Amino acid sequence: MDEQHWLTERFDEHRSHLRAVAFRMLGSVSEADDALQDAWLRASRADVGQVQNIAGWLTTVVARVCLNMLRSRGNRHEEPLDIQAADPLLGPASIGNPEQEVVMADSVGVALLVVLDTLSPAERLAFVLRDLFAVPFEEIAPMLERSPEATRQLASRARRRVKGAEPAPHVDSSQQREIVEAFLSATRGQDFRALITLLHPEVVLRADKAVMLTAEPVVVRHAEPVAKGAMAAMQRAQFAGVALIDGAAGLVMAVRGRLRVVLSFTVADGLITAIDVIAEADRLDRLNLAVLD
Structure with a gap:
């Protein structure tokens, strides 16, 4: 079996996991699928002969692609025109597969996706990979060009945002x-x-x-x-x-x-x-x- 065929099989084997990572990073099925396509193009051009943990390496490739996509969004209110003009309750009519979007959002939790969207790209990556997928800080840090300790602090700050403040005192x-x-x-x-x-x-x-x-x-x-x-x-x-x-x-x-x-x-x-x-x-x-x- 040649290396390219082997890599294709490994990518397909881990596709569900990689898509889950991308969806939590981006909050959108269509964007997650775009990220996987981009990640595959990058992976297929790489030399994987020395890669010992292919699942971890592919996760890193997908995470880097998602990080770039988050950074390119810029301000969180700079959204695609179909979202800007949409019915705020219904969402854009152009969503490719609304039922799939709903199923994925429910599986993760709409509230979590909303709160993740308030984080910076670096905070989101650190939190998603560490808290949701147990990736070691030593593997996350190079993606962010930070030390493991600085990455740990990013994840901690994101975790506090996700958990929020104490409940309102006047509320049961x-x-x-x-x-x-x-x-x-x-x-x-x-x-x-x-x-x-x-x-x-x-x-x-x-x-x-x-x-x-x-x-x-x-x-x-x-x-x-x-x-x-x-x-x-x-x-x-x-x-x-x-x-x-x-x-x-x-x-x-x-x-x-x-x-x-x-x-x-x-x-x-x-x-x-x-x-x-x-x-x-x-x-x-x-x-x-x-x-x-």
Whole structure:
């Protein structure tokens, strides 16, 4: 068997692992597949005769490609036109395989993808490779042109961002999380009765102008209209997950791993009394987002 054929077999053997690395680095199935294609072209031109750990070497090649792609993105708001112009709840119509994107996002966690997108490229690489794939710091450091100790500090800083600050002191964390998860389940399952039981009769929903692309913010009052609006909106939403928002459980929605909409909940006496739907970029930037334990 010649070297090229052997390398092709090894790449195919490890493709699932390499794709998982790329997806967590980039947050998008299409971008992850582009990264794998680029990585294969680089690997196929390399001399692998002295490579002892082919899986580790291929992981390094993919990680370097992803790092370059992250750096080329520049500012996190400089996004492709199809995302900029998209319905913030639905996402771009041009996504190649929406069902696959949803499955992959759910398998990793939409909240984790959103928080990873707030990290610098170096922090993201250090965290993903170390915390999610147990790659030694000694192997990550050369990719970042840093010492292992400096790389360890990067990963630690990223880990603190992912975990977030302490829960908000005025919030019953376990109850809030239970209610938000029930809200997501009811809206996804189009269970109107279950949703109504979660809402206070005088609940108020406020959506900023960017949510519905309207001239003014939208305000909806009372349980039944709010439930109907939430059901319709969440039926359109493809990528949603529970996250910590300013220390309290809420919902984040993302397209290709990039935050588009946040639902922040106010809960009192076991019922949702207010829902704030946020899509304006400056408001999203001010939120402190983290992954739930």
